[in-house]
Amino acid sequence: MKQAILVSASAVVITVGLVVGLPGAHSAQSINATKFNIDESHAAIYFRITHLGMSYTYGRFNEVSGSILIGAGATSFDLAAMTASIDTNNGKRDKHLRNADFFNAKQFPSITFKGTGTQSDDDVLHMTGELHLHGITRSVPIHLKKMGEGKDPWGNYRIGYATEFTIKRSDYGMDSMLGTIGDEVDIMVSFEGIRE
């Protein structure tokens, strides 16, 4: 009888521990990791795409946000660009790109990238992240180079990364005017994070 009570009590303690302890454990993990918020004034997502196979058209997203979480073993990235903020230095083209022929900004207001990578010796983070674009999520291998880190003149601690990669827009259901406008899109990303 005494043994049964002990077993029951242990079960209750373990259950309560699991219920109460798990969020606590998660908090502890979050505390151990260092969070950096993306500095929007020093974050850039540029892209280029061929026009008639003759030249590149360049563009950028003016609204970028996100965060970096640097833990003991891995670094996580969570970036978002607002599709309506596309800027190719031509108002009519930007309007067309925002519409349903391309980015469909009213249905898909943001492009997001989430990924976790481990750092190699040469300050490069290798990761396969999830790129969510035009309502479709696909895995994209990315190699993020850490450009540097340290205190800025105003006392903030910063870290900066840059990467380049290529995607096919048709993989994301953006297949309007293939031929006139290329399928492969070269993307160049650079951003700084400020430690919380």
Place this chain on the structure above:
Amino acid sequence: MGHRVVTGSVQKIAVVVWPIMIGVGYWIGYLFAHGVPQWPPLVASEWMPTVVLPAVLIVGLVCGLHQFAWWFEDAMWVVVIIIAIAILLRPRVPQTLALGHAVAWVVGLGLPVSLFTIVLSRVERRLYGGTIPVVIMMVMVGASACLMMGGYATLVPATLALGGGVVAGSLLSVCFFYTVVSCGLIRICLVLLVGQLVLGKFYAELPLTEMVLLGMALPAISVVLLPVIGQKSYWQIRFWCFLASGIPVLVAVTISGLKYAATATTSYNF
């Protein structure tokens, strides 16, 4: 062409042929611009050929072939119109369109469009010849121009092909019956046109003014003609029809063109 009296059997053939021609026309235009739509649809425009178009055509077909009570037929159209608009708005809810706003749009658009389809179906029975197909083609061309300038170029082939289907159906009708039997046509076209305009307004930058003007172009026939049918000659009726629909289309295209030209930028060729 025009004054030949059509019999019941000819009308039944017409109500079968129109949905087929319109459906084929839309699909040709859609495939040309987009390719095969995926299922389940991801983007809003994919709901048109996969769900909205078949639903509208089936209701058009059923109502044409079967003599329902008038209130039941009208109720079926109201339900199809409300559901069609709701389906087309759904992809934006709740990310960029609040549920309350979406419901307001569904009701605010659905009720007048339903009313217009009911009125138009009555007027259509009293009009004859190729007037209605020509008016529909004119409205579709105007809508295509506005959609193009509103930044939804890939919607244009389907809209034009919708009108093309009407022209092809008219030619078939002339070949077989020596006149255009347009019964059952205008309601289908109005609902599909409204669908295209909803896509232009909510997923591109077709302004509300142009949307309303284009949406009013077909119903304008009834507003102008209801008092004069039976009192005017065939040519006078035709003239008033073209005028009633043509003016809103012309105004919409002009406004769109002026806005497009006024965009402060250099030329744009993708």
